[in-house]
Amino acid sequence: MITMDGYLYYPGCTLKTKASDYEESAMAVMDALGKPLVEMEDWYCCGAVQSLTTDDLMHQLAPIRTMCCAQEEGENELVTLCDMCYNVLKQANKRIKDNPDDLETINEFQDEDPDYLGDVEVYHLFEVLKEMKKEIKKKVVKDLSSLKIAPYYGCMLLRPTEIAVDDTEDPKIMEELIGLTGAAVIDNPKKTECCGSYHTVNRGDIVEKRVKEIVGRAVEDDVDMIVLSCPLCQFNLEYHQRVTDFDVPVLYLTELLAIAFGLEVGLKKHKIDPIKKLKEKDILE
Amino acid sequence: MKVKRDLEFLDKVEELSGQSVNACIRCGTCSAGCPFVKDMDVLPERIFKKIVLGDKEGILEQNTMWICAECFTCSVRCPRDIDIAKIMEAVRQIVLREDIDKVDLDHIQNLEDLPQLAVVGCFRKETA
Amino acid sequence: MSDEEDKKMIDIYVMGRRYKVPEGLTIMTALEYSGYKYVRGCGCRGGFCGACSTVYRKEGEYKLKMDLACQTAVEDGMFLVQLPFVPAVRKGFEIEDVDPKQNDNVLLEKYPEIARCVSCNTCTKACPQDIKVMDYVQASLRGDVDRAAKLSFDCIQCGLCSIRCPADIKHYHLAQLARRIKGRYIDLESSELAKMVEELQEGKYDEELNKLCSMSKEELKKVYDERTFQKEG
Incomplete structure (x- = not known):
């Protein structure tokens, strides 16, 4: 799945604003690894959550339109960073592959655009990084062995099973990638539990309870930071610590890799400042 | 209490979800793994029972399907391979398709703090 | 009458x-020919004001x-x-x-309904100005005010996009906000403008303006038709 010049990259809306730390660090890390992410010329908001009813094709339009854009750019592989985008694009793509009638209906509706043929595959960045472990290890220049890190997967990388990047109940991909940096990986039994997702919009109380459990467990285990890849989990786990006395920064995995590579990117938009912790550990000056 | 049976409701849920509600054996695995049960009026498997009974009114007055955040934990664990997230979605859709919003779009707090995917996700699940 | 016959x-x-x-009338003039009188829904008659949005179907088309009624010729069998x-x-x-530097989601904050966009492209198809409406809504959602403003530059606020939208987005108001933000925060300040404002305040153009104000309609027309443009810089 590696093209000569890098990977065709679908950002998703949030990576352009609130989660720009993620995009910035991922781009820098992939540049350092010699496989840059090349943003698609055109793309559309995926819809964030997959629409699940059998008759609803309206909400499959946006992801399919985006897949069609990749096809028209002559690519058959697409890499995403955001877990929600990954989940929706992958589920929508699977749906039309399993149901050719749905694809036909969508293509007919979008009669002003080229037909999507269903040949584009969606990958999450972690799947790409997993194949580059040796290269990653070579790029590590900072000693992160003093850091205790809890990986957090959330939902969208692992469920439903058909689109999971790893074992649904016992994933290891993040542990392996974090391990490459030399940091200590602390297992978090809450790592695959939902953070409360979009309830942050109008039911913050629900998310607060989730955050107390998930981050609370990390605090019990005395971890220095939580590492993940979903911009919504990142927001929820940091923002809702405001009702607790916790103080655990939540980093994107690519931010951690960037630190290990000695790259000065990301770490700008956190609600809980990770730089303080990194200075305490003599990782940043 | 006597339940007013609405078997069309059962049919509609099965049609929209593509799932067989009758396959449920009430083992409770869905509720045991659900991270949101504390906030639900009734447990997910109780919703199944109500759907089978055609108790539309009894379901629509519960908050269960609105608390479900589509995390798919129940769906991947169900020993009867029922995609429970799809059942919850079907019940939500039956309400939303009557042009009823569950979130007041014009009065959201802290909108400037919220990442887009939270707002997009919420509106997809809670607006008509 | 002979011409028309x-x-x-x-x-x-x-x-x-x-x-x-x-044959050959615009929708607007055809309606007037048919005996209707525009009380509103008609403005500049030149395709700029966006007041005369109209819906039609041609015979045999689904x-x-x-x-815009003022910009479209009637065709045989048109339903209007x-x-x-x-x-x-x-x-x-x-x-x-x-x-936008203080709030990277400023357009979403003012118009949260843009988060409901499903990329159906109905808005773009409805636009009489051939604007890529869906694309500027998408740009707005990802916080790209500059792109939203540029893409929507030709908008005349007729509202056809908004009346067709299944997500109830107010495209043209959103786009106007994007352009205003661009004008205030993104575009470079024009040194010529500052100079012009200063000159206006100093009264440099008072005499010229007074002269224009006292002209008759015919004189004004003549001046307008014979106007020349100053070269930039």
Whole structure:
């Protein structure tokens, strides 16, 4: 799945604003690894959550339109960073592959655009990084062995099973990638539990309870930071610590890799400042 | 209490979800793994029972399907391979398709703090 | 009348009723020819004000079309209806409070319904100005005010996009906000403008303006037609 010049990259809306730390660090890390992410010329908001009813094709339009854009750019592989985008694009793509009638209906509706043929595959960045472990290890220049890190997967990388990047109940991909940096990986039994997702919009109380459990467990285990890849989990786990006395920064995995590579990117938009912790550990000056 | 049976409701849920509600054996695995049960009026498997009974009114007055955040934990664990997230979605859709919003779009707090995917996700699940 | 008698007459249907009108009229003039009088829904007659949004269907076609009545010629067998204005809410704002550097989701905050966009592209198809409406809504959602403003530059606020949108987005108000933010915070300040304002305040153009104000309509027309443009710089 590696093209000569890098990977065709679908950002998703949030990576352009609130989660720009993620995009910035991922781009820098992939540049350092010699496989840059090349943003698609055109793309559309995926819809964030997959629409699940059998008759609803309206909400499959946006992801399919985006897949069609990749096809028209002559690519058959697409890499995403955001877990929600990954989940929706992958589920929508699977749906039309399993149901050719749905694809036909969508293509007919979008009669002003080229037909999507269903040949584009969606990958999450972690799947790409997993194949580059040796290269990653070579790029590590900072000693992160003093850091205790809890990986957090959330939902969208692992469920439903058909689109999971790893074992649904016992994933290891993040542990392996974090391990490459030399940091200590602390297992978090809450790592695959939902953070409360979009309830942050109008039911913050629900998310607060989730955050107390998930981050609370990390605090019990005395971890220095939580590492993940979903911009919504990142927001929820940091923002809702405001009702607790916790103080655990939540980093994107690519931010951690960037630190290990000695790259000065990301770490700008956190609600809980990770730089303080990194200075305490003599990782940043 | 006597339940007013609405078997069309059962049919509609099965049609929209593509799932067989009758396959449920009430083992409770869905509720045991659900991270949101504390906030639900009734447990997910109780919703199944109500759907089978055609108790539309009894379901629509519960908050269960609105608390479900589509995390798919129940769906991947169900020993009867029922995609429970799809059942919850079907019940939500039956309400939303009557042009009823569950979130007041014009009065959201802290909108400037919220990442887009939270707002997009919420509106997809809670607006008509 | 002789001119019109020479012209080919075609059938149009206005709100279900058939009228014979000469070929070559715009929808607007054809409606007037048919005996209707515009009380509103008609402004500049030149394709700029966006007041005369109209919906039509051609015989044998399933698609509804949207256009401006003053800019579209009637065709034989056209079914027509004029739209009243679109009662879309425009959110108020203080220009000092919408700095995109302070709030990277400023457009979403003012118009949260853009998060409901499903990329169906109905808005783009409805636009009589051939604007990529869906693309500027998408740009707005990802916080790209500059792109939203550029893409929507030709918008005349007719509202056809908003009346067709299944997500109830107020596209044209959103786009106007994007352009205003761009003007205030993104575009470079023009040194010529500052100089011009200063000169205006000093009264440099008072005499010229007074002269224009005292002219008759005919004189003004002559001056306008003979105007020349100063070279930039």
